[in-house]
Amino acid sequence: MIGPLHMLGDLADPSKHQEDLEIEGVAPDTLVSWLRSMLSIRMVEQHLAAMRREGVIGGPVHLGIGQEAVAVGVSEFLSPSDMVFGAHRSHAHLLALGGSIHGLFAEVLGRDTGLSRGMGGSMHLWDQPNGFYGSVPIVAGTVPLAVGAGLASKLRGDPNISVSYLGDGAVEEGGVQESLNLARVLGARVLFVVENNLFSSHMHISLRQPSDSTARFAAAHDITSEVVDGNDVVAVAGAAERLVGRIRRGEGPAFLEAVTYRWLGHVDWREDIDVGVARSAVDVALWKARDPLARLERAMVTAGLWSGEMRRKAASELETEIASAWGRAAADPWPPSSALLDRVYARRAGSR
Amino acid sequence: MSGGVIHNYGTAIRSAFEYLLDRYPEVFILGQGLWSPWYVGNTMTDLDKRFGRDRIIDTPVSELATTGAGVGAALAGMRPIVIHPRMDFMLYAMDAIVNQAAKWSHMVGGQAHSGVTIRAIINRGGEQGAQHSQALHAWFAHIPGLRVVMPATVADARDLLIASVCCPDPVVYIDDRWLYELTAELPPIEERDLALEGPRMVNEGSDLTLVGSGFSTELALRAARQLAEEGVSCDVIDLRVLNPLDPGLIVKSVTKTGRLLAIDGGWRTCGMAAEVLALVSERVPPGALGARPARLTLPDAPAPTSRVLEELYYPSVRSVRDAALKVLAGGTLD
Numbered sequence: 001m002i003g004p005l006h007m008l009g010d011l012a013d014p015s016k017h018q019e020d021l022e023i024e025g026v027a028p029d030t031l032v033s034w035l036r037s038m039l040s041i042r043m044v045e046q047h048l049a050a051m052r053r054e055g056v057i058g059g060p061v062h063l064g065i066g067q068e069a070v071a072v073g074v075s076e077f078l079s080p081s082d083m084v085f086g087a088h089r090s091h092a093h094l095l096a097l098g099g100s101i102h103g104l105f106a107e108v109l110g111r112d113t114g115l116s117r118g119m120g121g122s123m124h125l126w127d128q129p130n131g132f133y134g135s136v137p138i139v140a141g142t143v144p145l146a147v148g149a150g151l152a153s154k155l156r157g158d159p160n161i162s163v164s165y166l167g168d169g170a171v172e173e174g175g176v177q178e179s180l181n182l183a184r185v186l187g188a189r190v191l192f193v194v195e196n197n198l199f200s201s202h203m204h205i206s207l208r209q210p211s212d213s214t215a216r217f218a219a220a221h222d223i224t225s226e227v228v229d230g231n232d233v234v235a236v237a238g239a240a241e242r243l244v245g246r247i248r249r250g251e252g253p254a255f256l257e258a259v260t261y262r263w264l265g266h267v268d269w270r271e272d273i274d275v276g277v278a279r280s281a282v283d284v285a286l287w288k289a290r291d292p293l294a295r296l297e298r299a300m301v302t303a304g305l306w307s308g309e310m311r312r313k314a315a316s317e318l319e320t321e322i323a324s325a326w327g328r329a330a331a332d333p334w335p336p337s338s339a340l341l342d343r344v345y346a347r348r349a350g351s352r
Numbered sequence: 353m354s355g356g357v358i359h360n361y362g363t364a365i366r367s368a369f370e371y372l373l374d375r376y377p378e379v380f381i382l383g384q385g386l387w388s389p390w391y392v393g394n395t396m397t398d399l400d401k402r403f404g405r406d407r408i409i410d411t412p413v414s415e416l417a418t419t420g421a422g423v424g425a426a427l428a429g430m431r432p433i434v435i436h437p438r439m440d441f442m443l444y445a446m447d448a449i450v451n452q453a454a455k456w457s458h459m460v461g462g463q464a465h466s467g468v469t470i471r472a473i474i475n476r477g478g479e480q481g482a483q484h485s486q487a488l489h490a491w492f493a494h495i496p497g498l499r500v501v502m503p504a505t506v507a508d509a510r511d512l513l514i515a516s517v518c519c520p521d522p523v524v525y526i527d528d529r530w531l532y533e534l535t536a537e538l539p540p541i542e543e544r545d546l547a548l549e550g551p552r553m554v555n556e557g558s559d560l561t562l563v564g565s566g567f568s569t570e571l572a573l574r575a576a577r578q579l580a581e582e583g584v585s586c587d588v589i590d591l592r593v594l595n596p597l598d599p600g601l602i603v604k605s606v607t608k609t610g611r612l613l614a615i616d617g618g619w620r621t622c623g624m625a626a627e628v629l630a631l632v633s634e635r636v637p638p639g640a641l642g643a644r645p646a647r648l649t650l651p652d653a654p655a656p657t658s659r660v661l662e663e664l665y666y667p668s669v670r671s672v673r674d675a676a677l678k679v680l681a682g683g684t685l686d
């Protein structure tokens with residue numbers, strides 16, 4: 001044994017870390033922009049949950065309500081020339097980069113104006129102009145792709161980095177271990193961000209792994225890592241800034257483990273879908289009290305940077321924006337039937 | 353049939369698991385979603401409670417390791433069943449299936465075999481898109497050493513699963529979520545030798561032969577019923593065992609009807625329907641064909657999500673019926 005197994009301890013305990021965030025030293029504008037971004041992501045996902053419940057959305061939606069701080073904190077240090085890859089639960093990854101709400105809605109509704117032109121829905125998103133290279137539902141499918149993107153940037157000698165968002169379930173795929181090793185030995189400019197929400201669909205991490213901390217895999221591959229409270233946007237951003245800086249300076253790949261929790265079930269709007277295997281209603285309630293948004297908001301109110309009035313105004317503006325984006329998306333055209341065959345190859349059917 | 357038990361396709365699969373677990377201590381099951389009420393439909397409900405979590409193992413998200421472990425446990429004398437709740441997920445397990453399980457017997461001179469059963473579920477539709485919709489049975493049927501089974505009926509869902517697990521060879525058993533609502537009264541279980549199972553005539557007619565497997569058989573049957581009302585009578589052949597594929601029944605039927613429409617839920621190029629057309633063109637006597645053999649498959653494109661495209665994408669009773677009439681009229685399908 002090289003050393004004791006690293007465990008999350010406190011960070012995985014929902015009765016801990018419920019306090020207001022420590023925001024000292026962060027610029028007020030930055031805090032406000034994080035708050036708005038998190039609020040926007042949450043309200044967009046709440047809208048998607050409602051529309052899915054009503055049956056207006058035909059396909060599955062994997063919602064990350066409760067996990068907003070991770071994408072918002074990481075994206076602070078990314079630019080549109082970086083290359084971000086996601087998975088099945090990636091609405092926040094895309095929106096935090098400035099992705100269009102209307103484009104997301106249209107995609108989820110299968111419209112030609114959607115981010116993937118209606119061919120992918122919620123689970124296959126693409127927004128390269130904002131740095132979002134793609135998300136897919138095959139667990140860990142994009143992890144080696146992100147390594148390749150980070151390698152490309154090293155080979156070209158440009159300062160861009162890639163980001164691979166993955167879950168605590170995804171690290172169980174062999175390809176993730178290969179990717180970590182490959183990234184390390186090739187010096188790929190990639191940041192692995194594990195959103196550890198302690199669950200892979202219905203299975204708590206204790207039923208799947210000997211430790212609840214996935215950062216041990218970074219250690220095993222000699223990759224620099226940090227482990228943070230993923231419901232603390234300040235902590236996420238702090239770690240992201242340090243790790244992204246390292247990668248941009250050509251000091252190799254890095255690994256960020258952000259411990260968080262999804263408020264809803266694995267897929268769609270229900271809260272209870274995986275309760276009964278290991279997820280208890282008590283845990284869900286405690287994690288809701290560890291709300292990344294409320295903890296930031298309370299701290300900002302105390303510091304005089306935010307108020308109930310500002311919250312109401314922000315929420316009402318977002319409501320209007322969401323309703324308008326949804327209305328437009330729902331009235332947008334369907335993809336033409338030719339899309340079925342015309343989008344398979346770069347060259348259209350009929351040419352060679 | 354009297355005295356039988358009413359099952360749907362899903363509970364029939366579950367009853368096969370119960371039978372196997374009760375009777376054979378060396379049977380165990382591993383895969384994702386086995387302790388979840390919603391992952392594998394109603395096909396495994398509470399098996400973990402009845403047989404214990406040592407034998408019903410819900411696994412980490414590790415398709416390659418779990419499948420390889422199944423292959424190895426079989427070599428070590430167990431009878432493992434590996435479950436992939438979606439066929440798309442098991443692409444990570446290709447080495448264990450194609451390089452290891454399929455080749456083992458031949459590579460070691462026929463002296464050892466991996467009797468693993470790999471259950472793969474086809475689970476498509478519902479705007480799930482390209483990576484959650486694939487029906488890759490033709491891929492596996494391409495591999496010598498794998499037996500590939502696709503039950504289209506409630507009885508086969510149960511009986512072919514038992515035959516697969518009892519078979520000393522590696523078997524890929526592919527069931528389809530679109531069939532789970534089928535119901536039938538089943539007789540008591542009798543074990544069958546998978547090596548003796550093959551295509552079966554599920555409807556008899558004289559004008560046209562329809563060939564399908566899994567859900568495509570169900571489509572063919574429904575289309576045949578509609579065509580019968582329109583005065584067209586069809587042989588419908590359910591492939592059941594895609595590899596090794598016994599051509600006899602298909603050749604006999606097409607020699608009689610002179611017309612063939614193969615229906616498949618996979619892609620067209622190098623697909624299962626292509627194999628059926630090939631064996632007919634090789635074996636049916638020249639002159640016996642009254643029309644060009646035809647195939648109705650998915651278009652050669654990944655599954656879309658948008659509901660309007662999804663409707664165009666999958667074969668339907670209507671499209672099978674229309675294709676059958678085209679074949680009868682001497683036309684081609686595209």
Ligand SMILES: Cc1ncc(C[n+]2csc(CCOP(=O)(O)OP(=O)(O)O)c2C)c(N)n1
Pocket residue numbers: 088089137138139166167168169170171197199200201266384413415440441442444
């Ligand atoms: C290769 C593969 N195996 C299994 C699945 C089924 N599946 C979809 S999401 C998921 C859970 C993944 O958990 P995690 O990586 O922790 O992400 P989270 O859902 O928690 O965001 C599983 C097992 C899949 N989509 N792809």
Ligand SMILES: [Mg+2]
Pocket residue numbers: 167168169195196197198199200201
């Ligand atoms: Mg998770």
